Amino acid sequence: MKKLKVTIWNEFVHEQEQNAVGEYIRSIYPEGIHRYLAQALAAEDVEIKPVSLDMPEQGLPDELLNSTDVLLWWGHCAHAKVDDALVDKIRKRVLSGMGLIVLHSGHLSKIFCRMMGTACRLRWREVGEKERVWVVSPSHPIAQGLPETFVIPHQEMYGEPFDIPDDGKIVFMSWFEGGNVFRSGVTFQRDRGKIFYFSPGHETYPVYHDVNVQKVLGNAIRWCAPAEIVPDRITPQPEPLEKITTENPLASLDTTELHK
Ligand code: ZN
Numbered sequence: 001m002k003k004l005k006v007t008i009w010n011e012f013v014h015e016q017e018q019n020a021v022g023e024y025i026r027s028i029y030p031e032g033i034h035r036y037l038a039q040a041l042a043a044e045d046v047e048i049k050p051v052s053l054d055m056p057e058q059g060l061p062d063e064l065l066n067s068t069d070v071l072l073w074w075g076h077c078a079h080a081k082v083d084d085a086l087v088d089k090i091r092k093r094v095l096s097g098m099g100l101i102v103l104h105s106g107h108l109s110k111i112f113c114r115m116m117g118t119a120c121r122l123r124w125r126e127v128g129e130k131e132r133v134w135v136v137s138p139s140h141p142i143a144q145g146l147p148e149t150f151v152i153p154h155q156e157m158y159g160e161p162f163d164i165p166d167d168g169k170i171v172f173m174s175w176f177e178g179g180n181v182f183r184s185g186v187t188f189q190r191d192r193g194k195i196f197y198f199s200p201g202h203e204t205y206p207v208y209h210d211v212n213v214q215k216v217l218g219n220a221i222r223w224c225a226p227a228e229i230v231p232d233r234i235t236p237q238p239e240p241l242e243k244i245t246t247e248n249p250l251a252s253l254d255t256t257e258l259h260k
Contacts, residue, residue, distance in 0.1 A: 005068050006048045006049070006068070007051060007070075008050045008074075009034065009051050009053075009060060011074065012033075012054060025204055028205075028206045033074050034051065034052060034074065053082070057086075058083060060089075069098060069229075070099035075106050082111075095191040096192055096193070099194050099221070100115065104199055104201030108120055118164055119163045120164060123161070130151060130152070130176070131184075132176075133173075142185065142196065143171055143216075143219070145219070152205075152213070155200060157178055158184070168188050172216070198216060
């Protein structure tokens with residue numbers, strides 16, 4: 001069986017902070033969120049590689065990016081440190097078919113904002129309140145095997161209005177104890193690439209330890225996997241399939257320059 005190549009990218013900053021919060025996060029994710037998720041999502045049909053911003057080439061050298069089928073992205077305070085040239089390369093790879101799963105505060109990552117084309121702003125509050133996640137598209141592959149609703153005991157609230165394009169297919173909606181609601185799981189398609197945004201995952205709560213959250217991410221990896229990666233996106237001019245009888249009013253002009 002050909003294994004899906006999954007890369008989990010993490011900015012890996014909060015987990016290394018030398019303060020009480022950093023220490024607390026390390027008690028939940030001793031080796032970082034990326035390595036924890038790589039272990040939690042391990043399965044026979046996937047080959048998962050955890051990488052981070054502090055690695056050479058910001059964790060994503062060409063060779064790795066160009067062999068990745070699905071990329072997971074966790075970022076928060078270091079969005080601006082990600083090289084624009086790398087973001088361009090990731091975008092190209094997504095448009096060619098690579099799946100992209102953007103987690104939690106990755107809503108403001110350069111790559112997510114580029115793929116969405118909107119500001120991706122939302123409301124937030126960090127008081128450790130309860131989040132209730134609802135499956136709103138029960139037939140969607142990402143919702144398979146999940147209960148109709150489940151509770152994450154402590155979460156950072158992410159609330160509407162969430163400035164994402166409205167072509168997103170909503171798979172999960174969340175309600176928060178403080179009264180806010182949020183589109184917490186939304187899919188998009190951009191050219192050949194499938195994208196999934198999933199908001200649960202604040203670093204100071206053990207959200208990725210939750211079996212339902214892990215189920216969502218496992219399903220999402222398989223849903224985002226490309227049918228085929230087609231690197232060259234420049235479509236050649238096709239020969240007409242039928243005879244064109246309409247006279248070209250510009251036949252006497254050479255317009256080929258306009259297409260270069
Ligand atoms: Zn957060």
